[in-house]
Structures are given as C-alpha cells and as structure tokens.
Amino acid sequence: MLSQLVRKVERPPRLIDEEGRRADGRKVDELRRIKIEVGVLKNADGSCYLEQGRNKIMAAVYGPRELHPRHLAMPDRAILRCRYHMVPFSVLERKSPAPTRREIELSKVIREALEPAIFLEYFPRTTIDVFIEVIQADGGTRCAGITAAAVALADAGIPMRDLVAAIAVGKVEGQLVLDPMDLEDRYGEADMPVAMMPSLGKITLLQADGLMTLEEFEKALELAMRGIKEIYNKQKEALREKYLAIKREVEVT
Amino acid sequence: MPRSEEIIPKIKRQQIMSMLAKGERLDGRRLDEYRPISIELGVVEKAEGSAMVRLGNTISIAGVKVELGKPYPDTPDEGAFIVNAEFLPLASPTFEPGPPDESAIEVARVVDRGIRSSGAIDLKKLCILPGEKVWVVYIDVYVLNHDGNMMDASGLATIAALLIAKMPKVAVKEGKVTILDEWVPLPVVNRPVPVTMAKIGEKIVVDPSLDEELVMDCRITVTIDESDRICAVQKGIGGSLTVDDVKYASKLAVEKAKEIRKALPPLPSIEDVEWIVKEGQ
Numbered sequence: 001m002l003s004q005l006v007r008k009v010e011r012p013p014r015l016i017d018e019e020g021r022r023a024d025g026r027k028v029d030e031l032r033r034i035k036i037e038v039g040v041l042k043n044a045d046g047s048c049y050l051e052q053g054r055n056k057i058m059a060a061v062y063g064p065r066e067l068h069p070r071h072l073a074m075p076d077r078a079i080l081r082c083r084y085h086m087v088p089f090s091v092l093e094r095k096s097p098a099p100t101r102r103e104i105e106l107s108k109v110i111r112e113a114l115e116p117a118i119f120l121e122y123f124p125r126t127t128i129d130v131f132i133e134v135i136q137a138d139g140g141t142r143c144a145g146i147t148a149a150a151v152a153l154a155d156a157g158i159p160m161r162d163l164v165a166a167i168a169v170g171k172v173e174g175q176l177v178l179d180p181m182d183l184e185d186r187y188g189e190a191d192m193p194v195a196m197m198p199s200l201g202k203i204t205l206l207q208a209d210g211l212m213t214l215e216e217f218e219k220a221l222e223l224a225m226r227g228i229k230e231i232y233n234k235q236k237e238a239l240r241e242k243y244l245a246i247k248r249e250v251e252v253t
Numbered sequence: 254m255p256r257s258e259e260i261i262p263k264i265k266r267q268q269i270m271s272m273l274a275k276g277e278r279l280d281g282r283r284l285d286e287y288r289p290i291s292i293e294l295g296v297v298e299k300a301e302g303s304a305m306v307r308l309g310n311t312i313s314i315a316g317v318k319v320e321l322g323k324p325y326p327d328t329p330d331e332g333a334f335i336v337n338a339e340f341l342p343l344a345s346p347t348f349e350p351g352p353p354d355e356s357a358i359e360v361a362r363v364v365d366r367g368i369r370s371s372g373a374i375d376l377k378k379l380c381i382l383p384g385e386k387v388w389v390v391y392i393d394v395y396v397l398n399h400d401g402n403m404m405d406a407s408g409l410a411t412i413a414a415l416l417i418a419k420m421p422k423v424a425v426k427e428g429k430v431t432i433l434d435e436w437v438p439l440p441v442v443n444r445p446v447p448v449t450m451a452k453i454g455e456k457i458v459v460d461p462s463l464d465e466e467l468v469m470d471c472r473i474t475v476t477i478d479e480s481d482r483i484c485a486v487q488k489g490i491g492g493s494l495t496v497d498d499v500k501y502a503s504k505l506a507v508e509k510a511k512e513i514r515k516a517l518p519p520l521p522s523i524e525d526v527e528w529i530v531k532e533g534q
Contacts, residue, residue: 105362108355115491190370192486202493206473208486209366217483217503221496 011187015172022172023183024053031167031179031227036148036238038155046156048238050148053181054138059148061156064126078123082111084145086134106142113146113166113195113205119159128158139182140168146195146205151235155242163235164204166195167227169220171210176220178227192217194224198232259347261467269468273456279464280309285505287460290516292413302418302439306410309462310400312344315392315410317418317439321430322389324380332379334390336365338407345399363487364394364408367445367476370484374415375440378528381423386430388420390439401463404474404489408447409513415441416518426532437528438521445484446513447476448506452494457502459509473502477510 012023020028032053041047044060051057067073084106088094099107114130130153132145143166150164170180171190185191190210196203212220269279276284288309297303302317325333338361342348353361368374379388392414394407418439424431451461451469461469471492476485483503488494494502 101358101362104355104358108359109488112489112491116493197493200493201495203488203496203499204491204493206486206488206494206499208483209370211370211478211482211484213482214503214507217486218500221499225496 011183015184015187016175016177022177024181028175028177029223029226031230032181034231034234036151036234038151038238038242044152044156046152046154046158048148048151048155050144050151052140052144052147052179054136055141055144056135057141057144057148058133058135059145059152060131061128061149061152061158062131063128063156064123064158065129067125067127073125073127076124077120078118078126078128080111080115080118080120080128080130082107082114082130082132082149084110084132084134084142086137086141090134090137106145109205109207110142110146110149114149114153114164116202116204117150117160117162117164117197118153119161122159128153137182139180139185140193142166142205143168143193143195147231147235151238154235154239162197162199162202163232164195165198165228165231165235166193166205167224167231168193169224169227171212171216171220176216176223178223190216190220192220192224194221194228196225196228198228259345259463259467261464265464266468269464270454273453273458276456278458280462284456284458285509287509287513288462290409290513292409292516292518294413294417294518300414301420302414302416304410304413304417305397306406306413308400308402308406308409308460310398311402311406311463312397313394313403313406313410314397315394315407315414317414318391318393319388319418319420319439320391321381321386321432324384324387328376329384330380331376332374332387332389333376334365334368334374334392336361336368336392336394336411338364338394338396340396340399340403344396348399359487359489360404360407361394363404363447363474363476363485364392364411366485366487367408367447368392368411368415371443371445371476371478371482373412373441373443373445373478375442378440381425381430381529382428390415390418399463401466402449402460404449405447405460408445408476409517412441412444412446413517415439416444416521420528422528422530424530424532433530437526438523440523440526440528441521442523443479444514444517444520445476445478446510446517447474447485448509448513449474450502450505452492452498457498457505459505473499475503475506477507479514481507481511 195205
C-alpha cells in the first residue's frame, strides 16, 4: 500500500495542546505504535524488522563467525562489530550513502550498548556482526535500532544476559515526553536516548543533548525506564510469537 | 579500537582495585578529585583563539579559526561552528596516523553537543547576510599526550579557546561584505564544562587517569552549563551503570563543573560590541 508522502516537517503552533495531546495525538507518556517481526531475512543468522511510528528499521546479525582480518581476533572472547547506517532516502533531504560522523558515533555507542548483554567469552577468536539499516527515519532511530538489534541477536541464538531495550525521552515546550518523533526532536529543547537491560536494571546507553535541570534529568530517567519496560515486553512477545508460529505449523502437519 | 592494544599489568590492576576499595587512588587523589588543571591561553598567535589544557599529564590543544561561509539551509540567519578532534600519533604509542577514528569522533561530537546545547556561541550574531553569508567557526582539537580523560581536556581547551577568541568586524554595503581590520570578541555567552567519571567496580571516580581508564568498567561524561543545567551526557565504552550511578554522577558533575569553571577565563563583555557595520542604509 502506498502511504502518503511527507514532503516537509512544519512546526505546528503548539507541539502539546491544552489537553496534553501531542502533534500525533499521543499523550506525553505514550509510545508510538510498535511492530516487531523476527527472522525476516533468510541469509542472516538472526534478524528483526521493527516499526516504531514512522521509523522503519532492519537489523541483522551474522555470527559468531570467523573474523577477517584475523589479527583483530581476541584469544579469550568474540568481538562485537556494529554498523548503524541510514539509507539515502530515509530522510527528507537525501543523505549521502557514505557514513557520516554521526553514524560512526552511533555505531560505536550502539555496540557499547549491546556488548554488556552478550556472553562474548563463549566464542573466542570470532566476530559477531550487527548491521542496522534505517529504512525510514522519524526520530529515535538509534533506540529503535538497539531494540531491533537485541531481538536479532536473540533470534540468532546468541547467549545473552538480557535483552537490551531502548527509548528516548524528549523535552518539548517545557514538558518531558516519551519517545519523541522527529518533529518534537527538531523543535524540542532536549533529547535523551536511554538503553537498558531491563531485568538487570542496568543502563547500557545514555546520551543527552539540549538543556535539562538535574530534577528534569532524573524525571526523564524514570520516564525512560517506564517506556523501556513496555518495549521489553513487545520484544519478548515478538520472539515468543516466532516460535509459537513454528509450533502451530508443526501441529497442523 | 586503538586503546585495546594498551596493556596494564595484572598487579597494577589489583592495586588500583584494592586501593579503591579503601577509597584511595593510585596517585593519591580523592575519588572526586581532579588532577591539577592548567589552562594556557593564546598559545597560538596566528589562531583567532587558542588554549592548551593540561590535566595531569594529558595535554590537549584547541585552536579557533573563523571563515566566511554559507549558512545551513535550515538556519539561514545563524552562523555555524564545526568541532573536529584528532588523537595525534605523537600522543600515545597506540595512536596511529590517519583520519579520526570513532573515539576521536566521539570526543568531537560530545564537545560539540556541550557547546551547541548550552548555546555557548550566540550564532545569530554571526549572521552577516541571511541565507547568504555567515561566519563559520572552526574549532580543531588535538590531543598531544594521552594520560586519560581526553574528553575533559579537549572540552576545556575548546571553551577556553572560544572565550578568548577574537574575530574581525565586517562592513556590509549594498550586499557586499568587506572584512575590516578591527577585532572584536567572539559572541560567547555560556561556559559548558564537561565532567568525566569512570565506574571501577562499585566506585565512581572523576577524571580517570590512563591506568584507571584501562581498568574501568564504564565511563560517563556529563556536561554542565553556567546555570547548573545538564547540556550533554554520554555514556562511554561498554559496561553498564545503574540508575543510582547515573543520579550520583550527574549531581557530582554539577558540583565539579562549578569548581573547574573558576579556572576558565570569564565570559567576554559583549554588550556594546558590533560585529557587523551596515553602511548606506
């Protein structure tokens, strides 16, 4: 189905109305609609397709596999490599396909967000490669990328301490909002992406820009944790659904 | 991953850990104590602004150059600035020549976020002809010696260099821009200070030395602006933090930033400064 083309992002007069509704009708502490599909790419060892509002993300995991060049291999554990990339048509202004400094930084922080969750020591001398392709971007793609990558890692059967779930909290017109979209990110006052291993209560990614007081920062953290719990449940549901589908298929035949 | 080649003897690791358990550090500092900070201003006469920062044995030098350029299409009435950071091969046996790697890019982008979010540079004042001509401020940061916490050394060097930077006035006449031989301060209105902390075992220490960085489990940088607001956060390397760690680190950062800001030059007085002389209007 052809969706309606979005040509430009115009700032509405108010980003949050009197009733506390946001430009897309959400409440301040409401996530965008999330859809997670598991095992969508046949070649990859694990994969995940994720939609979060208008964000469309594809994540794939290859490995543990042999590493080239070999001298990068670690004798006591696997290395984790990660590439976050946006396709040129994922945003309104065409983005050059070459990796930007932003993408290089995000690839690094995403790798560091996933690393603590993986039992890398089980697979010495190998690599685990995570590829995140942003097919369409609408704010919060690094978080959506981490959420998708964690599901893909689980789909690849890689032993993990916990899933990693991520969400951003923004500040818009003085109010904290969960899961800001591009519009709110662009015209908002602050943006704080957070990733956690929810069951372990460990933060594995934390960034922020814009201005926040200490008090707002702490409140934003609490709000992020609430969002992360919801996303965590969606991740588990999606993974469970993949195996339930197989089970149904087997039982029919 | 340049630092993966750096090696720390097991015995030193054990010593750091056992001392930390008693609340002590290898170099005798308290857990919330910075190494001695020295900020040398104007070390490069040919740069519009410059500063060399020493944080213990870590040395970072920042230089500011301004050039005329075109504004970004989404901000036609604002000047622009670009932060670039490089770890020079002379700074450490593990650094190699070549374009900035991901760690250097990370430093540049975290420093950039601090300046940008705090509105440290009044970019509106750098607009000469909306949509056509603006000043572009280039900030280049070079690490000369790596002994841990390149982030804070680079962030401090950057803001120090900006604070003392001078730029020429311009005259605009019938759409023509002439650069005058009259120098005015860069419109700097905020002094963001980055505070980097390392989590080692269960302890959090500020301004980690290289030895401490080699054993740390996680790193966090919190940048604080003049009115104690958080203007940039970055968790670094692998590892994880608890919510309590983050809350503790952000409070500590506010406290430390206040202390460190005293070592910076004051904000330039710019009330009566004119950056652009409009003629024939």
